[in-house]
Amino acid sequence: MIVVMEPGATQEQIETVVKRVAEFGFGTKIVVGAERSIVGVLGAPLPDTLKEALELLPGVEEVVRITKRYKLVSRDFHPIDTVVHVRDVAIGGNEVAVIAGPCSVESEEQIIETARAVKAAGARLLRGGAYKPRTSPYEFRGLGETGLKYLAKAREETGLPIVTEVLSPQDVDLVAEYADVLQVGARNCQNYLLLEAVGKAKKPVLLKRGMSVQIEEWLLAAEYVMAQGNEQVILCERGIRTFETFTRNTLDLAAVPVVKRLSHLPIIVDPSHGTGRWYLVPSMMLAAVAAGADGLIVEVHPNPDHALSDGAQSLTFENFATVMPRLAAVAQAVGRSLPLPQVPEAETALSPAD
Amino acid sequence: MIVVMEPGATQEQIETVVKRVAEFGFGTKIVVGAERSIVGVLGAPLPDTLKEALELLPGVEEVVRITKRYKLVSRDFHPIDTVVHVRDVAIGGNEVAVIAGPCSVESEEQIIETARAVKAAGARLLRGGAYKPRTSPYEFRGLGETGLKYLAKAREETGLPIVTEVLSPQDVDLVAEYADVLQVGARNCQNYLLLEAVGKAKKPVLLKRGMSVQIEEWLLAAEYVMAQGNEQVILCERGIRTFETFTRNTLDLAAVPVVKRLSHLPIIVDPSHGTGRWYLVPSMMLAAVAAGADGLIVEVHPNPDHALSDGAQSLTFENFATVMPRLAAVAQAVGRSLPLPQVPEAETALSPAD
Amino acid sequence: MIVVMEPGATQEQIETVVKRVAEFGFGTKIVVGAERSIVGVLGAPLPDTLKEALELLPGVEEVVRITKRYKLVSRDFHPIDTVVHVRDVAIGGNEVAVIAGPCSVESEEQIIETARAVKAAGARLLRGGAYKPRTSPYEFRGLGETGLKYLAKAREETGLPIVTEVLSPQDVDLVAEYADVLQVGARNCQNYLLLEAVGKAKKPVLLKRGMSVQIEEWLLAAEYVMAQGNEQVILCERGIRTFETFTRNTLDLAAVPVVKRLSHLPIIVDPSHGTGRWYLVPSMMLAAVAAGADGLIVEVHPNPDHALSDGAQSLTFENFATVMPRLAAVAQAVGRSLPLPQVPEAETALSPAD
Amino acid sequence: MIVVMEPGATQEQIETVVKRVAEFGFGTKIVVGAERSIVGVLGAPLPDTLKEALELLPGVEEVVRITKRYKLVSRDFHPIDTVVHVRDVAIGGNEVAVIAGPCSVESEEQIIETARAVKAAGARLLRGGAYKPRTSPYEFRGLGETGLKYLAKAREETGLPIVTEVLSPQDVDLVAEYADVLQVGARNCQNYLLLEAVGKAKKPVLLKRGMSVQIEEWLLAAEYVMAQGNEQVILCERGIRTFETFTRNTLDLAAVPVVKRLSHLPIIVDPSHGTGRWYLVPSMMLAAVAAGADGLIVEVHPNPDHALSDGAQSLTFENFATVMPRLAAVAQAVGRSLPLPQVPEAETALSPAD
Known part of the structure; x- marks a missing residue:
């Protein structure tokens, strides 16, 4: 899961994301980009609830799921x-x-x-x-x-x-x-x-x-x-x-x-x-x-x-x-x-x- | 329900439609048009089954339902x-x-x-x-x-x-x-x-x-x-x-x-x-x-x-x-x-x- | 733009992505995840052509655009x-x-x-x-x-x-x-x-x-x-x-x-x-x-x-x-x-x- | 084209339909049904304008087109x-x-x-x-x-x-x-x-x-x-x-x-x-x-x-x-x-x- 921050997101907002992910028990990795930063969420499977929770945090523009939601049929x-x-x-x-x-x-x-x-x-x-x-x-x-x-x-x-x-x-x-x-x-x-x-x-x-x-x-x-x-x-x-x-x-x-x-x-x-x-x-x-x-x-x-x-x-x-x-x-x-x-x-x- | 016949539909094909409708217990009225004839089916409510049955008859181009399929909510x-x-x-x-x-x-x-x-x-x-x-x-x-x-x-x-x-x-x-x-x-x-x-x-x-x-x-x-x-x-x-x-x-x-x-x-x-x-x-x-x-x-x-x-x-x-x-x-x-x-x-x- | 690598992607495949991005004149940052790695592409605006080019590289699962494609209307x-x-x-x-x-x-x-x-x-x-x-x-x-x-x-x-x-x-x-x-x-x-x-x-x-x-x-x-x-x-x-x-x-x-x-x-x-x-x-x-x-x-x-x-x-x-x-x-x-x-x-x- | 009248449509409303069709230069045929009457419009090709005009007349429930709108490709x-x-x-x-x-x-x-x-x-x-x-x-x-x-x-x-x-x-x-x-x-x-x-x-x-x-x-x-x-x-x-x-x-x-x-x-x-x-x-x-x-x-x-x-x-x-x-x-x-x-x-x- 990748958390895309808004262009002007503050350091504090990024830290809030990291903390919220930690509450769910997962790790993170931050990439500072030219225009906006992203926070990679490490771990699998990641619940929809986490995605929705992160989407609501201030400074977050979008959360993109990159792992599949199914396993047995995969x-x-x-x-x-x-x-x-x-x-x-x-x-x-x-x-x-x-x-x-x-x-x-x-x-x-x-x-x-x-x-x-x-x-x-x-x-x-x-x-x-x-x-x-x-x-x-x-x-x-x-x-x-x-x-x-x-x-x-x-x-x-x-x-x-x-x-x-x-x-x-x-x-x-x-x-x-x-x-x-x-x-x-x-x-x-x-x-x-x-x-x-x-x-x-x-x-x-x-x-x-x-x-x-x-x-x-x-x-x-x-x-x-x-x-x-x-x-x-x-x-x-x-x-x-x-x-x-x-x-x-x-x-x-x-x-x-x-x-x-x-x-x-x-x-x-x-x-x-x-x-x-x-x-x-x-x-x-x-x-x-x-x-x-x-x-x-x-x-x-x-x-x-x-x-x-x-x-x-x-x-x-x-x-x-x-x-x-x-x-x-x-x-x-x-x-x-x-x-x-x-x-x-x-x-x-x-x-x-x- | 209206049965639209194909342009070249024969008299016999029209009669087959009339007969099939009669088997379901309903009446008909025929309108001979410039290009194609139509057969109006009289009665209500008319089942989907009748519609599907008529659609399959030779010479039939289309069957159009004109009465609503619901009553109590209407x-x-x-x-x-x-x-x-x-x-x-x-x-x-x-x-x-x-x-x-x-x-x-x-x-x-x-x-x-x-x-x-x-x-x-x-x-x-x-x-x-x-x-x-x-x-x-x-x-x-x-x-x-x-x-x-x-x-x-x-x-x-x-x-x-x-x-x-x-x-x-x-x-x-x-x-x-x-x-x-x-x-x-x-x-x-x-x-x-x-x-x-x-x-x-x-x-x-x-x-x-x-x-x-x-x-x-x-x-x-x-x-x-x-x-x-x-x-x-x-x-x-x-x-x-x-x-x-x-x-x-x-x-x-x-x-x-x-x-x-x-x-x-x-x-x-x-x-x-x-x-x-x-x-x-x-x-x-x-x-x-x-x-x-x-x-x-x-x-x-x-x-x-x-x-x-x-x-x-x-x-x-x-x-x-x-x-x-x-x-x-x-x-x-x-x-x-x-x-x-x-x-x-x-x-x-x-x-x-x- | 984020390049999501397949679970088993090799180091060489990741490097190919990095090289291809460099050919377009942009920088990258790699995040190694639990299940799969991602490559963040730094720079804006990034052309669709780059996205399509990366999607075709071996080991790439998906490429996700995170910057908007329009500017003047934004x-x-x-x-x-x-x-x-x-x-x-x-x-x-x-x-x-x-x-x-x-x-x-x-x-x-x-x-x-x-x-x-x-x-x-x-x-x-x-x-x-x-x-x-x-x-x-x-x-x-x-x-x-x-x-x-x-x-x-x-x-x-x-x-x-x-x-x-x-x-x-x-x-x-x-x-x-x-x-x-x-x-x-x-x-x-x-x-x-x-x-x-x-x-x-x-x-x-x-x-x-x-x-x-x-x-x-x-x-x-x-x-x-x-x-x-x-x-x-x-x-x-x-x-x-x-x-x-x-x-x-x-x-x-x-x-x-x-x-x-x-x-x-x-x-x-x-x-x-x-x-x-x-x-x-x-x-x-x-x-x-x-x-x-x-x-x-x-x-x-x-x-x-x-x-x-x-x-x-x-x-x-x-x-x-x-x-x-x-x-x-x-x-x-x-x-x-x-x-x-x-x-x-x-x-x-x-x-x-x- | 078939004009489906509302259940309680009056004789006068049916006649208005017939008259409006005549203004466009086409003929009609009326079928009185159990629940509602229909007016068949005779002639081809019939313009969309006629369809829209009839849809607006009082007592009209629906107008159904039964002839195709294209000829040369047909x-x-x-x-x-x-x-x-x-x-x-x-x-x-x-x-x-x-x-x-x-x-x-x-x-x-x-x-x-x-x-x-x-x-x-x-x-x-x-x-x-x-x-x-x-x-x-x-x-x-x-x-x-x-x-x-x-x-x-x-x-x-x-x-x-x-x-x-x-x-x-x-x-x-x-x-x-x-x-x-x-x-x-x-x-x-x-x-x-x-x-x-x-x-x-x-x-x-x-x-x-x-x-x-x-x-x-x-x-x-x-x-x-x-x-x-x-x-x-x-x-x-x-x-x-x-x-x-x-x-x-x-x-x-x-x-x-x-x-x-x-x-x-x-x-x-x-x-x-x-x-x-x-x-x-x-x-x-x-x-x-x-x-x-x-x-x-x-x-x-x-x-x-x-x-x-x-x-x-x-x-x-x-x-x-x-x-x-x-x-x-x-x-x-x-x-x-x-x-x-x-x-x-x-x-x-x-x-x-x-």
């Missing part, structure tokens, strides 16, 4: 990539893992049919919401535990592990009974009690970035989970809120290489919420993998125009099946693999762009 | 201003109510001393956090129930009603035992389970706007509370997240007259979080009241440079006492009242600007 | 408030100056009629566009020099000085022949050639903040004007672009006290573009003055629903005349004055809030 | 992709075109050396700034015409066509003498006089998206160019301004498929300004091509840590040469081609991800 202390294992699927290794399924579980038939279709096209995990956060209180909010049971049935039928959202600390145990991966949604990215609750669970956690959450804050949210002893965290970029209204969110694909640089955790991308329009999803699937994403989570529905939620951003089975071979080709082009059940890759590599 | 159905009563204080009437106190309750002495000071300066309610959401897991997170007890003691001593934050549905009962107003923080503005839990409580709710929440979504969050039968909702603008980094957030004061127009609920402003810098707080207090706010919530600390949280944006007792007479003068200038314990208003109206 | 070197004189009106002194008029000059009658009406209500300057930047090429773009002539006529009739926009360096001379204040619009806030052209003119400049321009960048834009020798710069906050769509822009009123702190230049507020809706304008006028603005620029039109541009955000004569006495009362409450032609202030101070 | 009227030809390079066809070079032309040697290096690695056009817009007036602003001459020399040496920025209408002729493509920078995206000036030139125009410009507004900016008769417009996504501060801008790659859907114009991506950090550039190059971009514009410098501008986001020759074969592999994977001078593609397709 690549500095854990240089090797973390690979999260979900049953037989590894997320964060060479293979690109695709999670697909409907926004909401609507019926047993719907989820089983979808599970079969996405598996046939190359998905390795099944998504489906049983508890849905909705902006309006007058919309469908999921089937609850019944939905979880249908998901379990779909897993039984297809072998696909299940990713599903948990909304509240008191639901974690119940959801963890059925789910293979506990999803924390964008709206709960900074719901710290929920983060700690999933941190105590023994299941992998898929942590979506909040709509207005900076990358550093997102990593701090992951730190909450890891601080409870759960190291199986998968980050998921799903778009941030900006002034652009054509798309539902602005998918921040640069977050992929940024996270890769700052952290050892795997990162996947959600192009469905990231764009809000189904016809933009395939391009963003390809782009995300090209950017280095370890996987994708994509909304697929047997009949999007009859979906109970997020129909506008859901792919049909056919759309999904069409894009997967192209996705595999892109994965290969960037040195990753995405094994498909059957379709010969040679053909697809030559197919025209959409 | 001024359309409740033209008279709601006044929320907290013990002897009315929020939403002619009087401007100021809530003041520290970010966190740190000790019994601290909260009682602050309560006395802010009361003497004209505050009508006391704020103080016992449960603090923090971006980093390594910061002070509040005293919990002990903090609530200190708050109650401060109320006993001063008579000031208490506003304090609740973070999770399972804490609502406990917090409601002590608090006069249940605060839902910005990070929980779209935590729907928490909204419903405070909606079931019999206490007024102070609902902060989320950092990236549009006004319509904020009103829908209030709708969640009201839909559970709790009509005592106070909205609180506290700044939104933008590209400007000098201030912690961008205080959106236009939200005050916007909310006044759309809703009957009272709205207050938090200039402390709205700016993040104590020296900007007084100007924004004055501006908020001039804009028509029904009250303010302001961070005040006996010793900001020793605060355990938010020191940088906290006023000292002296700063707070200095601005209050000027605030009363502004209130009067816009036809509101803000009675102060003693200071004669005639003088303050002539005091120089800061 | 309060550090010019502690006294600048007052800009436009004929008999002073902007930046104790009096709050209101500039009013239509978005576009549409006819001689329209501008003269408006000038009379706004003068009678208390405006001290007249605004009106002769050259209009429009998002679509198919809209009305102003009367050009004819519009300037009508403005001059309106000034003759009423004595109100004229504020009008200039769009291009080659138009500066022509516009300056007629105008008393040269307005640089939000879209041109970073059009550096235009800034230099108005910097060479001998007329005051009203510099609007760009839609996505940070306060520091806005001050740097003002620095461009001042660097050409023109010290008569008035800053104008007019709303920034955010995710909120109900209002046309988000009016950032905290920019007023921020600018007052960082700079000696006067700052005014444009609540018309800041909100985009006429019924929000009066509240934001009051709030801006309460926040400490030195003036306002407001769109007023004899017949907003027949305006050729910006009708939706224009006040009628009556709306404008109604708000002015209330504005004067707010000005007085914050220790400023806003002398009105006739209306007795005592009455208006008691009128109810809108 | 795919509706021009379904076939436009291919822009720059000497022997086609932009917008099957081949992905890479434009590379330094931010600023600094010397004859620098630009020629860079031209040779980027050509050898597979670039098809050379970029380099002779006129640089800079946030601070105290930075290097380009060599002016001398820079243009050096660019021309580099073209002579290598055959690479030149892309360079023009800042002002009066410079268009001079720049067009040397340049093959006239670049309009992000800060000038809504500088309408400049757009018209390049619209009159007989050279292709590369139009960057402004930092806070919505896609629709960007297309309207292109419409300004096309409305002057110049159909050779290349759009360039270069990142938008958001709350995320780790990257210089947020690269909005979804804009690529959005533009492809709405317009026939080619679109390329600038990952250098889009991220601001050289180590993020390669990933974003790959992602952009996977998303369907027709080309890239990338900053490459012989010695980034000695660059006079934008060093932090410039690739070295080696970085650039390393990523190109991988880019070609991604292009092939999505059905596009990117012919490289020599490197065998088979090898690169198997190289590991960075």
Whole structure:
């Protein structure tokens, strides 16, 4: 932490800074500059409280933090990539893992049919919401535990592990009974009690970035989970809120290489919420993998125009099946693999762009 | 809801739209335009699901919602201003109510001393956090129930009603035992389970706007509370997240007259979080009241440079006492009242600007 | 400027930094910290190029600028408030100056009629566009020099000085022949050639903040004007672009006290573009003055629903005349004055809030 | 255009709307709904002025535009992709075109050396700034015409066509003498006089998206160019301004498929300004091509840590040469081609991800 003094700061003001830092138990080093002096604070980790305390002292112009606020998620202390294992699927290794399924579980038939279709096209995990956060209180909010049971049935039928959202600390145990991966949604990215609750669970956690959450804050949210002893965290970029209204969110694909640089955790991308329009999803699937994403989570529905939620951003089975071979080709082009059940890759590599 | 067809949409495509709407149980009316036709959907309220379903039909270019998604919070159905009563204080009437106190309750002495000071300066309610959401897991997170007890003691001593934050549905009962107003923080503005839990409580709710929440979504969050039968909702603008980094957030004061127009609920402003810098707080207090706010919530600390949280944006007792007479003068200038314990208003109206 | 080295940076890497700084002609001071070392760069002003050069050196984690990038606009070197004189009106002194008029000059009658009406209500300057930047090429773009002539006529009739926009360096001379204040619009806030052209003119400049321009960048834009020798710069906050769509822009009123702190230049507020809706304008006028603005620029039109541009955000004569006495009362409450032609202030101070 | 009436709108108010539309020369059709009526306005194109006029009429709640505001850039009227030809390079066809070079032309040697290096690695056009817009007036602003001459020399040496920025209408002729493509920078995206000036030139125009410009507004900016008769417009996504501060801008790659859907114009991506950090550039190059971009514009410098501008986001020759074969592999994977001078593609397709 560096304390930048105002141009005319007095010797006494500098000493007050030094004393205040000492009260927190840290050392200092003073640099007298041409125009202004600075006081370097030695020690780590330095609390936010110290920063705020120093900012208020007379003669202080600014306090600049130079050490990171997170440790467990940082690549500095854990240089090797973390690979999260979900049953037989590894997320964060060479293979690109695709999670697909409907926004909401609507019926047993719907989820089983979808599970079969996405598996046939190359998905390795099944998504489906049983508890849905909705902006309006007058919309469908999921089937609850019944939905979880249908998901379990779909897993039984297809072998696909299940990713599903948990909304509240008191639901974690119940959801963890059925789910293979506990999803924390964008709206709960900074719901710290929920983060700690999933941190105590023994299941992998898929942590979506909040709509207005900076990358550093997102990593701090992951730190909450890891601080409870759960190291199986998968980050998921799903778009941030900006002034652009054509798309539902602005998918921040640069977050992929940024996270890769700052952290050892795997990162996947959600192009469905990231764009809000189904016809933009395939391009963003390809782009995300090209950017280095370890996987994708994509909304697929047997009949999007009859979906109970997020129909506008859901792919049909056919759309999904069409894009997967192209996705595999892109994965290969960037040195990753995405094994498909059957379709010969040679053909697809030559197919025209959409 | 209006379904805008593409320029070359066929008669058959229009009929598919009409049929799909009928499946949802609503009527339609077709307008054939020069360039494109539109289908008006008759009925209210129309679910989001219908909108998404129609957007996916062939030949449909866009679906535009023209009815509001909220009802209980809307001024359309409740033209008279709601006044929320907290013990002897009315929020939403002619009087401007100021809530003041520290970010966190740190000790019994601290909260009682602050309560006395802010009361003497004209505050009508006391704020103080016992449960603090923090971006980093390594910061002070509040005293919990002990903090609530200190708050109650401060109320006993001063008579000031208490506003304090609740973070999770399972804490609502406990917090409601002590608090006069249940605060839902910005990070929980779209935590729907928490909204419903405070909606079931019999206490007024102070609902902060989320950092990236549009006004319509904020009103829908209030709708969640009201839909559970709790009509005592106070909205609180506290700044939104933008590209400007000098201030912690961008205080959106236009939200005050916007909310006044759309809703009957009272709205207050938090200039402390709205700016993040104590020296900007007084100007924004004055501006908020001039804009028509029904009250303010302001961070005040006996010793900001020793605060355990938010020191940088906290006023000292002296700063707070200095601005209050000027605030009363502004209130009067816009036809509101803000009675102060003693200071004669005639003088303050002539005091120089800061 | 402070160069933060990576945790494991070598002595050699630190020396490379020192050498590179020396090539630019500046000195350094090294602080060895617990976890990482820092190199302080001594000297001012330090160019961006140096910052970028250092960021690329091996072992460097981050380079933090601690001196301001602007000088002439800074309060550090010019502690006294600048007052800009436009004929008999002073902007930046104790009096709050209101500039009013239509978005576009549409006819001689329209501008003269408006000038009379706004003068009678208390405006001290007249605004009106002769050259209009429009998002679509198919809209009305102003009367050009004819519009300037009508403005001059309106000034003759009423004595109100004229504020009008200039769009291009080659138009500066022509516009300056007629105008008393040269307005640089939000879209041109970073059009550096235009800034230099108005910097060479001998007329005051009203510099609007760009839609996505940070306060520091806005001050740097003002620095461009001042660097050409023109010290008569008035800053104008007019709303920034955010995710909120109900209002046309988000009016950032905290920019007023921020600018007052960082700079000696006067700052005014444009609540018309800041909100985009006429019924929000009066509240934001009051709030801006309460926040400490030195003036306002407001769109007023004899017949907003027949305006050729910006009708939706224009006040009628009556709306404008109604708000002015209330504005004067707010000005007085914050220790400023806003002398009105006739209306007795005592009455208006008691009128109810809108 | 659809006029949505308020719930209690009277017959008379509806008739006023109809009359006002008729004054503009357009027809109407009324739909009486359950809760509110709507008036459809028939005709195209409908001016913004009409929209604003109607919004102000009593009983009107909202006016919704349903026709696009641009025509010439729209795919509706021009379904076939436009291919822009720059000497022997086609932009917008099957081949992905890479434009590379330094931010600023600094010397004859620098630009020629860079031209040779980027050509050898597979670039098809050379970029380099002779006129640089800079946030601070105290930075290097380009060599002016001398820079243009050096660019021309580099073209002579290598055959690479030149892309360079023009800042002002009066410079268009001079720049067009040397340049093959006239670049309009992000800060000038809504500088309408400049757009018209390049619209009159007989050279292709590369139009960057402004930092806070919505896609629709960007297309309207292109419409300004096309409305002057110049159909050779290349759009360039270069990142938008958001709350995320780790990257210089947020690269909005979804804009690529959005533009492809709405317009026939080619679109390329600038990952250098889009991220601001050289180590993020390669990933974003790959992602952009996977998303369907027709080309890239990338900053490459012989010695980034000695660059006079934008060093932090410039690739070295080696970085650039390393990523190109991988880019070609991604292009092939999505059905596009990117012919490289020599490197065998088979090898690169198997190289590991960075």
